[in-house]
Amino acid sequence: MLDQQLTAGRLQAAGQWTLFWHKFKKHKLAVLSLVIVGLIYFVALFAEFLAPQDPAKFDPRFTYVPPQAIGWFVDDGAGGSRFQPHVTGFDIKVDAKSFRRIFTPKPSEIIPIGLFVKGQSYKMWGLFDADIHLIGPLEKNKPFFLAGGDRLGRDLLSRTIHGTRISMSIGLVGVSLSLIIGMILGGISGYRGGLVDRVIQRVIEFIRSVPTIPLWLGLAAAMPKDWPPLQVYFSILVILSLIGWTEIARVVRGRFLSLRSEDFVIAARLDGVSEFRLIMRHMMPSLYSHIIAAVTLAIPHMILAETALSFLGLGLQPPIVSWGVLLQDTQNLRAITQAPWLFVPGICVVVAVLSLNFLGDGVRDAADPYAK
Amino acid sequence: MLLYILKRIAGMVPAMVAISILAFTVIQLPPGDYVSTYAAQIAQSGETVDSAVLNSLRERYGLGENVVVQYFKWIGGIVTRGDFGDSFEWNQPVTELIWGRMGMTALISVLTLILMWAFSLPIGIYSAVRQYSVTDYVATAFAFLAMATPNFLLAIVLLYASTMWFGVSVGGLFSPAFENAPLSLAKIWDFVTHAWIPIFVLGTAGTASLIRVMRANLLDELHKPYVEAARSKGMPEGRLILTYPVRVALNPFISTVGWVLPALISGELVVSTVLNLPTAGPLLLQALKSQDMYLAGAFILLSGGLVLIGTLVSDILLAISDPRIRLS
Amino acid sequence: MPSNAAPNAKPVLTVKNLAVEFPVHKSVVHAVRGVSFTLSRGETLCLVGESGSGKSVTARAILQLVASPGRITAGEILLDTGSGELDIVKLGALGRGIREVRGRRIAMIFQEPMSSLSPVHTIGHQIVETILLHEKISKEEARKRAAALLDRVRIPNPEAALDRYSFEFSGGMRQRAMIAMALSCNPEILIADEPTTALDVTTQAEILSLLRELQRDRGMAVLFITHDMGVVAQIADRVMVMFKGEMVEQADVFDLFERPQQPYTKALLGSVLKLETPAPRPPRPAEESPIAEISDLSLHFPLNVGMLGKPAAYLKAIDGVSLTINKGETVGVVGESGSGKTTLGRTLLRIYTPTGGQVNYWRGDGVEVDIARLSKREMKSLYSEVRMVFQDPHSSLNPRMTVYQIISEPLRTNTAMSEREMRDRVAELLMRVGLPADGGERYPHAFSGGQRQRISIARAIALRPRLIIADEPTSALDVSLRHQVLDLMRGLQDEYGLSYLFISHDISVIRYFCDRVAVMKNGKIVEIGDVQQICERPEHPYTQTLIRAVPRPDPRLRLSAPA
Amino acid sequence: VDYKQAPMLDAAVTDGSLPPVAERVGAAPRVITPVSEVGQYGGTFRGGMVGGNDRNMLFTYFGYEPLLAWDADWTGEIQPNIASAYSVSEDSKSFTFTLREGMKWSDGTPFTADDVAFFVQDVLPDEKLFPTKPGWLTVEGELPTISVASPTEFTLSWTKPNGLFILNAASVYGVQLTMLSKAYCSQFLPKYNPEADANAKAAGVADWTEQMVNMCGVGIENIQRWRNPERPTIEAWRITEPYVAGATRVALERNPYYWKVDTAGNQLPYIDGLSMSVNAEAQTLLLSVLAGEIDYEVRHTANTTNLPVLSEGQEAGNFRLSPRESRVGNALTISVNLNSHDAVKAPIFANKDFRIALSHALDRQAIIDTVYLGQGTPRQVAPLEGTPFYNEKLATQYLEYNADEANRLLDSIGLDKRGSNGLRLAPDGSPLVVNVAAVTALGNMADVAELLVQYWQAVGVDARFTAMDRTRFYEEKTASQHDIVVWGATSGGIDVYIDPRDYFPFSTESNFAVDWAKFYIKDGGVEPPDYVKQQWALYDAIKATSNADEQAKLVGQLLDISAEQFYQIGVSSAIQGFSVVSNKLGNVPDDTPTGWIHPDPGTLNTEQFYFKQ
Numbered sequence A: 001m002l003d004q005q006l007t008a009g010r011l012q013a014a015g016q017w018t019l020f021w022h023k024f025k026k027h028k029l030a031v032l033s034l035v036i037v038g039l040i041y042f043v044a045l046f047a048e049f050l051a052p053q054d055p056a057k058f059d060p061r062f063t064y065v066p067p068q069a070i071g072w073f074v075d076d077g078a079g080g081s082r083f084q085p086h087v088t089g090f091d092i093k094v095d096a097k098s099f100r101r102i103f104t105p106k107p108s109e110i111i112p113i114g115l116f117v118k119g120q121s122y123k124m125w126g127l128f129d130a131d132i133h134l135i136g137p138l139e140k141n142k143p144f145f146l147a148g149g150d151r152l153g154r155d156l157l158s159r160t161i162h163g164t165r166i167s168m169s170i171g172l173v174g175v176s177l178s179l180i181i182g183m184i185l186g187g188i189s190g191y192r193g194g195l196v197d198r199v200i201q202r203v204i205e206f207i208r209s210v211p212t213i214p215l216w217l218g219l220a221a222a223m224p225k226d227w228p229p230l231q232v233y234f235s236i237l238v239i240l241s242l243i244g245w246t247e248i249a250r251v252v253r254g255r256f257l258s259l260r261s262e263d264f265v266i267a268a269r270l271d272g273v274s275e276f277r278l279i280m281r282h283m284m285p286s287l288y289s290h291i292i293a294a295v296t297l298a299i300p301h302m303i304l305a306e307t308a309l310s311f312l313g314l315g316l317q318p319p320i321v322s323w324g325v326l327l328q329d330t331q332n333l334r335a336i337t338q339a340p341w342l343f344v345p346g347i348c349v350v351v352a353v354l355s356l357n358f359l360g361d362g363v364r365d366a367a368d369p370y371a372k
Numbered sequence B: 001m002l003l004y005i006l007k008r009i010a011g012m013v014p015a016m017v018a019i020s021i022l023a024f025t026v027i028q029l030p031p032g033d034y035v036s037t038y039a040a041q042i043a044q045s046g047e048t049v050d051s052a053v054l055n056s057l058r059e060r061y062g063l064g065e066n067v068v069v070q071y072f073k074w075i076g077g078i079v080t081r082g083d084f085g086d087s088f089e090w091n092q093p094v095t096e097l098i099w100g101r102m103g104m105t106a107l108i109s110v111l112t113l114i115l116m117w118a119f120s121l122p123i124g125i126y127s128a129v130r131q132y133s134v135t136d137y138v139a140t141a142f143a144f145l146a147m148a149t150p151n152f153l154l155a156i157v158l159l160y161a162s163t164m165w166f167g168v169s170v171g172g173l174f175s176p177a178f179e180n181a182p183l184s185l186a187k188i189w190d191f192v193t194h195a196w197i198p199i200f201v202l203g204t205a206g207t208a209s210l211i212r213v214m215r216a217n218l219l220d221e222l223h224k225p226y227v228e229a230a231r232s233k234g235m236p237e238g239r240l241i242l243t244y245p246v247r248v249a250l251n252p253f254i255s256t257v258g259w260v261l262p263a264l265i266s267g268e269l270v271v272s273t274v275l276n277l278p279t280a281g282p283l284l285l286q287a288l289k290s291q292d293m294y295l296a297g298a299f300i301l302l303s304g305g306l307v308l309i310g311t312l313v314s315d316i317l318l319a320i321s322d323p324r325i326r327l328s
Numbered sequence C: 001m002p003s004n005a006a007p008n009a010k011p012v013l014t015v016k017n018l019a020v021e022f023p024v025h026k027s028v029v030h031a032v033r034g035v036s037f038t039l040s041r042g043e044t045l046c047l048v049g050e051s052g053s054g055k056s057v058t059a060r061a062i063l064q065l066v067a068s069p070g071r072i073t074a075g076e077i078l079l080d081t082g083s084g085e086l087d088i089v090k091l092g093a094l095g096r097g098i099r100e101v102r103g104r105r106i107a108m109i110f111q112e113p114m115s116s117l118s119p120v121h122t123i124g125h126q127i128v129e130t131i132l133l134h135e136k137i138s139k140e141e142a143r144k145r146a147a148a149l150l151d152r153v154r155i156p157n158p159e160a161a162l163d164r165y166s167f168e169f170s171g172g173m174r175q176r177a178m179i180a181m182a183l184s185c186n187p188e189i190l191i192a193d194e195p196t197t198a199l200d201v202t203t204q205a206e207i208l209s210l211l212r213e214l215q216r217d218r219g220m221a222v223l224f225i226t227h228d229m230g231v232v233a234q235i236a237d238r239v240m241v242m243f244k245g246e247m248v249e250q251a252d253v254f255d256l257f258e259r260p261q262q263p264y265t266k267a268l269l270g271s272v273l274k275l276e277t278p279a280p281r282p283p284r285p286a287e288e289s290p291i292a293e294i295s296d297l298s299l300h301f302p303l304n305v306g307m308l309g310k311p312a313a314y315l316k317a318i319d320g321v322s323l324t325i326n327k328g329e330t331v332g333v334v335g336e337s338g339s340g341k342t343t344l345g346r347t348l349l350r351i352y353t354p355t356g357g358q359v360n361y362w363r364g365d366g367v368e369v370d371i372a373r374l375s376k377r378e379m380k381s382l383y384s385e386v387r388m389v390f391q392d393p394h395s396s397l398n399p400r401m402t403v404y405q406i407i408s409e410p411l412r413t414n415t416a417m418s419e420r421e422m423r424d425r426v427a428e429l430l431m432r433v434g435l436p437a438d439g440g441e442r443y444p445h446a447f448s449g450g451q452r453q454r455i456s457i458a459r460a461i462a463l464r465p466r467l468i469i470a471d472e473p474t475s476a477l478d479v480s481l482r483h484q485v486l487d488l489m490r491g492l493q494d495e496y497g498l499s500y501l502f503i504s505h506d507i508s509v510i511r512y513f514c515d516r517v518a519v520m521k522n523g524k525i526v527e528i529g530d531v532q533q534i535c536e537r538p539e540h541p542y543t544q545t546l547i548r549a550v551p552r553p554d555p556r557l558r559l560s561a562p563a
Numbered sequence D: 001v002d003y004k005q006a007p008m009l010d011a012a013v014t015d016g017s018l019p020p021v022a023e024r025v026g027a028a029p030r031v032i033t034p035v036s037e038v039g040q041y042g043g044t045f046r047g048g049m050v051g052g053n054d055r056n057m058l059f060t061y062f063g064y065e066p067l068l069a070w071d072a073d074w075t076g077e078i079q080p081n082i083a084s085a086y087s088v089s090e091d092s093k094s095f096t097f098t099l100r101e102g103m104k105w106s107d108g109t110p111f112t113a114d115d116v117a118f119f120v121q122d123v124l125p126d127e128k129l130f131p132t133k134p135g136w137l138t139v140e141g142e143l144p145t146i147s148v149a150s151p152t153e154f155t156l157s158w159t160k161p162n163g164l165f166i167l168n169a170a171s172v173y174g175v176q177l178t179m180l181s182k183a184y185c186s187q188f189l190p191k192y193n194p195e196a197d198a199n200a201k202a203a204g205v206a207d208w209t210e211q212m213v214n215m216c217g218v219g220i221e222n223i224q225r226w227r228n229p230e231r232p233t234i235e236a237w238r239i240t241e242p243y244v245a246g247a248t249r250v251a252l253e254r255n256p257y258y259w260k261v262d263t264a265g266n267q268l269p270y271i272d273g274l275s276m277s278v279n280a281e282a283q284t285l286l287l288s289v290l291a292g293e294i295d296y297e298v299r300h301t302a303n304t305t306n307l308p309v310l311s312e313g314q315e316a317g318n319f320r321l322s323p324r325e326s327r328v329g330n331a332l333t334i335s336v337n338l339n340s341h342d343a344v345k346a347p348i349f350a351n352k353d354f355r356i357a358l359s360h361a362l363d364r365q366a367i368i369d370t371v372y373l374g375q376g377t378p379r380q381v382a383p384l385e386g387t388p389f390y391n392e393k394l395a396t397q398y399l400e401y402n403a404d405e406a407n408r409l410l411d412s413i414g415l416d417k418r419g420s421n422g423l424r425l426a427p428d429g430s431p432l433v434v435n436v437a438a439v440t441a442l443g444n445m446a447d448v449a450e451l452l453v454q455y456w457q458a459v460g461v462d463a464r465f466t467a468m469d470r471t472r473f474y475e476e477k478t479a480s481q482h483d484i485v486v487w488g489a490t491s492g493g494i495d496v497y498i499d500p501r502d503y504f505p506f507s508t509e510s511n512f513a514v515d516w517a518k519f520y521i522k523d524g525g526v527e528p529p530d531y532v533k534q535q536w537a538l539y540d541a542i543k544a545t546s547n548a549d550e551q552a553k554l555v556g557q558l559l560d561i562s563a564e565q566f567y568q569i570g571v572s573s574a575i576q577g578f579s580v581v582s583n584k585l586g587n588v589p590d591d592t593p594t595g596w597i598h599p600d601p602g603t604l605n606t607e608q609f610y611f612k613q
């Protein structure tokens, strides 16, 4: 007699993905995170258009200018008010003793702002010229610092927006690269065991012993001088990830050593599955939770790595900005005590990292057969 | 097992040779040498040095020689006399410098490590068992805040807060008064008031990632049938989780736990520098930056050796923790 | 009536209208629907029913161990604590209340003993821990007790066995370790979910008598889930039959066997009888050509690998076995639990590398190879010809792959089928082993033990193999399904002329399905011969005991049957 | 006179372990006029060092004890210090010094001309102790000879004139001559002690030279000067907790035999002891400063970047900012490499019009406002206005912000072709990429460099900023591999003739023409055009005379050539410096110049600093 309890039906086509999505959708925070991550990438993609200013444009009058607040209504002169989004200008005084600019908002100086305004021209994706910015002052050269200005009077908001691009792309390339290498080599090492394992483990030990700082310094000097800064940075990152895979490899190996004697792995082997597929499709999913956790943890690391790199005079070179580079400016007492708005990129890092993490959580749960 | 360990230890000799060559090569990699670093440093403060002086310095330090010759001299000294050479910058034998710092380093690192594990593992376990509870969210948020804050920054902020608001003197592990005083209760208390900042700063990022990794791995284990079987015996939940799934979930930690040894020396260089800790880190960083070759080399050799030992320890622990690994 | 239970004694356990549901993607599986029954002190209630009918879920519900996302949606489970009744449903899954119940009052033997033991703790550790949990005695004493228990469940060399790990145990040994662990709690109620599936009949008989003894001594109530009507006939006081999540019949064991009321029960008993006789099979050709020839094979596991990396001793799991499997033939392997059957099967596929001997295999292209000496790559070409059904379906199915992925995997690597063709093929396979096609998108853990076993079989026959090593492939199936699956396998044999190495402890299945039988004990084949001869005229004394111990599906035949 | 001493010494004098103060200060102590008032004894001075090699902090704070001394205002006037008097021979070849009667080392042994002779005869000529001789003590490679007339009088002489000798003797370098106590240090020389080498080996070092360096320090910048508490010194404080690796604190205590007194007859120093924290990083030190844990700081944290923070922290930290005058030639130097090894770039860089164009392309006021908080005025690299060598042309030419002029000049020198990105091409049609390097650690300069490239891009020069670590920067520019580097300026006061690196190819620190400079110091290099040789000749003439007027005239001529050649581009006049001074610390003057050869606060006479009670 057949088991008919489960009513016979069609074998579902995109079964697993539907299932995955169905489960993922239940994780509200993950969905929200997906949206935020989407937004972040949108910002990265359209940075030139979204940023009100050229990120490198400096203005001596506005060094360390505090953020301006957006006002919505202005006096129409007849006792009433009318709708006009605006920011206000500043009275600027230079403190004679500390040589610090003191900015006092001047409510009388109204700087009307608007959407899709003409501003500085830029080359969109390096392809075509444009000068429309999503938001900005109607009059081109009026001060507009929604997130304040930095030590050279550059617009922090624009810099943060442009920084999104680098931080959310190149850093992730580094993470993925070391992840992939780590998974494959660790996988082979743990699955095969024996001689292969010994060799790979010795290589790992060897790589772990490489002192990174002189390596960085050496690499920075070895890069051809006429390479654009982005290429240099990218190359350094790639090389870093080439030596950064050891930890994940050790973990994968450790788990594989015990996994490989599991029946389901043997069963897959008896199915004639290739070694690569066996490692990546059959064994690796048992480690997805760990890998997702490791990735979400590695991302802030990579984003912030630039900060440490710049400490040694490496890393990204101006005019390219990234969150890590921007955060570099916060690492002195001046920022902490007098210009807290410089931490805006830090908030971006936290938001990006948290949403990537919750996204990861959602993915983990959706891929976990036991989860609700 | 014993045989395995002996074999591994024997295998370390060639590995050490390879590492020493590597260390030596990498140290040579950055442009310039100690003397030019020195010259650059002097020049920076507007002081001058003669290029003749530089050349004679090079000669004195043997920097002019062929790299291979330099390597053999160096390694020869280490092997035959245990002599790691002299630090150019300090004009002191490297051995004196290194061991002086290692004690404090070990103390701080071990304290940090213990606190880190003591906090992160329970929290990690809790947030796995109570997935998506308030505690879990709080732990997650903390973890990522900690990860997303550059340690360097955290250190400065804490230092600032502690000096400006609590009036504790800055950096280091002791107040000047206790710096060279003999051990006493007061000195220990002084140490405690100073040590919490470095321990906190050094520990946060690590704690955060331990929490997340523990949680992730435990989540995978919690549904295994053997956990249910154990539960059916009526075991108290806490003990059950600790003896069964946690043991398996520790595997990733165990795989890399040995590397805390080399991290004693080469981890968190920048932070220890900012915090002005009398540990190996700042000395190594300084040696690397000033290309104080033998000092840096000795540290790297030491940490290379610790990598080897650490990996071995990890492998042994791995085998102890999981009998399935032992067999292979 | 052997029961110590006074006929009208107050029941220790009363289940009323129990319902358990599993919400799955877009729908809900009603695994248990309105089941009610009672269990009295000293009584044995046997729970039989179709595979997937909700037996295990019911049993788990009693201990609040329904796996998430399952929930008990209705009903009461009332436990008589001596000082009033306790509703387990209200206790919740965690917390002190339910912990007091688990183990101490109600202990459980899980259906899948293979996966229910911790892989990283010794057997001894797990049993000792259980003992210490419920009794205040010293560690040494607990250890002694554990050894005694292992001895009682017939694990050889119990002292040493305490220090071994579950993966070093054979399937049956693990199951017995599980039993020992459950018994070590001295429970008032024992829930045994198919506790003897992996045991040979002699061992099974001993375990059953052990249970009976305990029941007599302690007045333990037993809820015994099984599909083996022979076992039911031997031990049940009352029998409850489940079908599609509902209880369809409940009766005294004698009544049930004599006067089954429900069609399903009737069909069940009918299948039992059908299995009593061998299936009709074409005569063997006069000229047999072998497909695999095992000669003098041996495999020794190192034991207690010491500090110096030298094993203290070797366990001769296979000790000079010679056996020939002919084309189109089914060779059965029976034998004591732990005698090396599984190991033999695994060695054939080089999961273990034999320490000695040869395994000559004639490949589909006619080439003869020695499996014992093939390289990894050469071995790979054999995987599509020789397939395996694992003894433990649970651990052999990747928990993170859907059933569709699992079954299609051999197709994906060994054939050039398109995704669509694969889907059709998997649907067909599922249907043939009695699973609905939409089961393909679920993960293995969401199935019952018997369903998983069938998934395992479907995977093995997905390709067109020439030899299948089936390690107790039907142990978790109820009789009717078992019959159906065996017929399926037979059909494939007729169609493609494939050969089976069929490991089982169920003599009726062997008799029904095999051409020749090898009897194993202690790693050796003690007797080999035609199925008829072995079943009816066993020569070796062990075989004789074995055949004698086969439980008959007739309660009147049991030792203590009332006149 | 009735001398008084610090109370902390009273007990030792009473119990006889120290002689009475009058005996200790000698017959002719130097009398220091306190800056504002006679101070009080006592207290511990708290300072902060950064890193393991910050020995020159100790040197510039407490080790400026030269034979002769400069005044705090650096007017150029030379004061007696260890030497109470000196005379120069007519031909500037020999120099006679008179020492103070009864002056003693910190261990109580007499300080005499023999100690100087010990250095000049036994230490300086030694190839191992002094493989390279200090430049100011040699004249064309020749070392001085010394003749000791009496314990308090000696004469140093050369066969050729050494016109800059007295000037140098009053600078930090002058400390060199009186560093070693013969009584103590001779024990390490085989010449005086046959056991020296054996003793050295017994102490675990390679040979006697090493032991000598370890125990006596020998050179002014040797870290070992601050390591051996036993070494006798003539400085106001002697080391007690040495500056060794791993030390987190360095401490010094008063030298009871110090040979200076104040106008009231109090033996100096006023302050009992010094406690210097060793910080690994400047930010930590900054925090200590803000927390009021530092009594004087000028070396590491007193810079423009920190000015706002420090300025606002004055009250909380109980300190004030005391203005310091920076006498450097400019806020920074922009050096276009005249000796570029790049065949395409070399002629462009060598073209003065190119540099003029780059100069006109800069809006200096904007840069000053942005980076220097508006301090400073647009200037080229030149001696400061108000100092004797001010040269108006050098200081003020090509300052005007005039992009059109810049474009015109660039077009005129063959850079008129532009590529697809709108940037100029080299005459051979290849893209002209100009790398502008600056050192990351020097934040201000990197910031300026970042702005510079924007201005130059605006006139079509494809300038790109490269931040570098210090060593790489130094290596590249010393090998003349750079295009343009941004670096600090030096001499802008009377030190122009001591270190004229910014005004002609003088040393490898002359970033605009390292190869030519190498030729000058006879270290390979490339032979320069005549105008450079002319400058060299002028400088040699300066060194050959001790006549200040003559020297000033020659410096003027030399700078005229520099102005004509426009070697380097500047941005702003030197940025006003400051030092952090605890409000408790008395006798600290304001508005004094700082620098390396005229070190701050060493020239302020730290021995007369005191803590107000």
Ligand SMILES: Nc1ncnc2c1ncn2[C@@H]1O[C@H](COP(=O)(O)OP(=O)(O)OP(=O)(O)O)[C@@H](O)[C@H]1O
Pocket: A005, C022, C024, C029, C030, C031, C049, C050, C051, C052, C053, C054, C055, C056, C057, C058, C067, C068, C069, C070, C111, C445, C446, C447, C448, C449, C450, C451, C476, C477, C478
């Ligand atoms: N986690 C789950 N999710 C969804 N369905 C489940 C889950 N666990 C069990 N089921 C379904 O519940 C039903 C009852 O399962 P149960 O394990 O009780 O069967 P059983 O009677 O023990 O069968 P067998 O004899 O094969 O062990 C089965 O149809 C099974 O598919």
Ligand SMILES: Nc1ncnc2c1ncn2[C@@H]1O[C@H](COP(=O)(O)OP(=O)(O)OP(=O)(O)O)[C@@H](O)[C@H]1O
Pocket: C167, C168, C169, C170, C171, C172, C173, C198, C199, C200, C301, C302, C315, C317, C335, C336, C337, C338, C339, C340, C341, C342, C343, C344, C391
């Ligand atoms: N990996 C292993 N390491 C050590 N011993 C093992 C291992 N696997 C099996 N054994 C031992 O080999 C013997 C034979 O085991 P095997 O699994 O072949 O028995 P079996 O005949 O299949 O028994 P069952 O009917 O109980 O499944 C047992 O004593 C078992 O303990």
Ligand SMILES: [Mg+2]
Pocket: C055, C056, C057, C111, C193, C448, C449, C450
């Ligand atoms: Mg079941």
Ligand SMILES: [Mg+2]
Pocket: C170, C171, C172, C341, C342, C343, C391
């Ligand atoms: Mg078996």
